[in-house]
Structures are given as structure tokens and as C-alpha cells.
Amino acid sequence: MLIFVSVVGVFLGLVHFWLYRRLVRASETGPRGATLAGVVLTAGWLLAVIGFGSGTYFATSWARPLGYVGMTWLAVVFYLVLGTVLVAVVLLTGRIFRIQAASPGDVRRRNFVRVTGIVMVVGAVAATTYGAVAALNPRVTTTVVDLEGLPAEFDGIRVAVVADLHVGPSLGAGFTQKVVDLINEQDPDLIVMTGDLIDGTVDKVGADIASLAELEAPLGIFAVSGNHEYYSDDVNAWLDYWESLGLTVLRNEHATISLGDEEIDVAGVHDYDAPEPHSADMAAALEGRDPTGFVMLVAHQPLHSGEAADRGVNFQISGHTHGGQIWPFHYAVQAVHDTALVGLDRVGVTTVYTTSGAGAWGPPVRVGAPPEIPILELRRTP
Numbered sequence: 001m002l003i004f005v006s007v008v009g010v011f012l013g014l015v016h017f018w019l020y021r022r023l024v025r026a027s028e029t030g031p032r033g034a035t036l037a038g039v040v041l042t043a044g045w046l047l048a049v050i051g052f053g054s055g056t057y058f059a060t061s062w063a064r065p066l067g068y069v070g071m072t073w074l075a076v077v078f079y080l081v082l083g084t085v086l087v088a089v090v091l092l093t094g095r096i097f098r099i100q101a102a103s104p105g106d107v108r109r110r111n112f113v114r115v116t117g118i119v120m121v122v123g124a125v126a127a128t129t130y131g132a133v134a135a136l137n138p139r140v141t142t143t144v145v146d147l148e149g150l151p152a153e154f155d156g157i158r159v160a161v162v163a164d165l166h167v168g169p170s171l172g173a174g175f176t177q178k179v180v181d182l183i184n185e186q187d188p189d190l191i192v193m194t195g196d197l198i199d200g201t202v203d204k205v206g207a208d209i210a211s212l213a214e215l216e217a218p219l220g221i222f223a224v225s226g227n228h229e230y231y232s233d234d235v236n237a238w239l240d241y242w243e244s245l246g247l248t249v250l251r252n253e254h255a256t257i258s259l260g261d262e263e264i265d266v267a268g269v270h271d272y273d274a275p276e277p278h279s280a281d282m283a284a285a286l287e288g289r290d291p292t293g294f295v296m297l298v299a300h301q302p303l304h305s306g307e308a309a310d311r312g313v314n315f316q317i318s319g320h321t322h323g324g325q326i327w328p329f330h331y332a333v334q335a336v337h338d339t340a341l342v343g344l345d346r347v348g349v350t351t352v353y354t355t356s357g358a359g360a361w362g363p364p365v366r367v368g369a370p371p372e373i374p375i376l377e378l379r380r381t382p
Helices: 002-025 031-053 060-096 107-135 173-186 202-214 235-244 282-286 302-310 330-335
Strands: 139-148 158-162 190-193 221-223 253-259 262-268 295-298 315-318 343-347 350-354 372-381
Touching: 002 031, 002 060, 002 107, 031 060, 060 107, 060 202, 139 173, 139 343, 139 350, 158 173, 173 202, 173 372, 190 295, 202 235, 221 262, 253 282, 262 282, 282 295, 282 302, 302 315, 302 343, 302 350
Parallel strands: 139 372, 158 190, 190 221, 262 295, 295 315, 315 350
Antiparallel strands: 158 372, 253 262, 343 350
16 A cells, blocks of 8 residues: 555656646746745655645544545645646647747746636635535435336335445545435435445454444345455455444345335445455355346446346446536546446446545545435335
């Protein structure tokens, strides 16, 4: 883990140095302004490195407050990089078409860089501030899902979805408790967790999700692993810990739940990108069940939907996409997914619901992709 933090530190250091060159040196900022900018960029870089190590290499007791600032700062950096690239394109276009103001050494070029730099900084800070507030306040959403083949007894049940909390580096026990309280207020019949609940080790972060044990649902609470459960600790250590909190962890397997005289199966698979020996195995998850019965699949990534459709899965619930999390990153995320980033979609015979998740990975910031705790109302259709 120390190697990972070191590599991230070097990469972020280069990015910050590049920003200094493009925003400060290129605009010929005076000595005082250049010094201040250098201090801010250096401090932001250091705090971001601490954030990446918080919960894994560094104890959250001291690293999380510093890391929160550093990881939030990375959203500012993200927007500054985008803006700087855009300005560079404009200047290059000016040189290509021989526009005097875009020529090296031109006074108007220098003023253009200064003005756009100020606009970028103000815009980046404003967008990040808005996104940081939004990320701390997940909203409860309600979606009606019409499902063919849903047994009559299950018509109208309410399923709460917990996804992508990413508790650890920036968010802690208080955030988990807020999510738990919001869900319990909704009094759901069933709760499913689609993974990426944490970023860190059981030793350093486990206590921060302990309040998940307070969740209540008469039909059960089911969970599967996400990709981040594999990054910082042994995945089985995390899944075993979840079970100690009262969650039913589905490790490429299914469970049957009953209402009256009718049943449905809840199947769960490991993450789509999980390495051996923990790779996803949908065949194993569905093995032994009545193939004519209704099955709900809990899978971290919506990319499972193609195989789910091939295997006749009725309904799949996923997370992972964060809805893009920070605009305009949405476009890059959508490029690798065939289904909707957020909400309902259809792949063959399978209805797919993807949530934007309640937390945030990396920068604890949400711009254009509000955090959510979905309540799905399942409705039987003929």
C-alpha cells in the first residue's frame, strides 16, 4: 500500500507542478502571488496524498480530517486541469490561424491567460463547494418497477438499495449512521447492498460501518462485494465482517425468501472484475434454483446484465457507476456501459436498475449526479 500511495503522490505532484506552470508562470504572476499559489498547490498535494492513504496506510483518527480536505481539493484540481486544457486548445488554435493575441509573448495572450485563470479558479472552487455539500446529503428516491412474473404476494414490496458508500478516507461513522437512519425511516421490506461499502482495511475502517447492524427489513438484508472490497484488504475479511453485522452475504449464491405461499430467489455474484479465486460466477449463483421462478440478481456492476439476460434473470440491481459523480466525467463512464448510468433499463428479458449510490469515491464531491438511497416499489405486471 505504501508503494501505491508513493506512486499516487508522484503522479499528483506532476499534475500540481504542471498547473503551477500553466496558471502561474504562464500568466507571469508577481512574486507574492506566485508564492501564495505555490503554497496552496503544495499543501493541496500533500493533503491529497494523505487522503489516499487514509483508512489503509494511515489511521483515520488523524488522517481523515486532513484527507477530507485533500480529496475535496482534487475536485478543484480536476476542474482546473479541464479548464487549462481548454485554454491551451484555444491558444493553439490562435497560433494555427495566426491570431496575434495567441502568439507567444503577446500582451493580450498574457492577459487572456490571467483572466481565464481567475475564472477557472473561481468556477472550480464554486463547483466543488456545491458538490461537497451535495455529497454529504444523500436523498431518498422512490422508483416504481414493473416486473413480469413477480409473484402476487410480492406485489408492492419496497426494496431499499445501499450502494457505493465508500466509507473510509473521507467519510466515516457519521455518514453511515445518516444512511442507516434514512433507510429505517422508510421501513423497507427488503434491503440489498451492491458493494463498495468501504475503502480501507477492516482494522481501520470496520468500526465506521458498524451501524449497518441497525438496519431492519423483515425479508432480509443481502449484500455482495464490489471492486473496492478487493483493493485494500482481503475480501473475505470484509465479507466475514459484514456477516458479523447481520448482513446475508451472497458469494456467488442465492437465497430464497417467502411471503405467504410464494417465493422469490435473491441471487448475488462477486464483482465483475474480481480476481481469482473470487471471480463472479453467475452459473453458481443460480445453480439449484427453480428456473421457472422469479429471481432478483444483486450485482455490483451493471455490466453483468448481458449474462443475466442470457440466463433468464428477471430483475438486476446494481451500482458502481456513481452516475458519473462529477460532471463532465459522466461521458467517460457512459462510454463503458451499455445500460443507463442511473435508473431503469432493459436488457433482453432482464429489467436493470442502476443506482448512483449514496457515497463518493476519491473526491467526496457530487456534481450533476446527486447521491441517492433508492426505494424500489416492485409491481407485478401480467
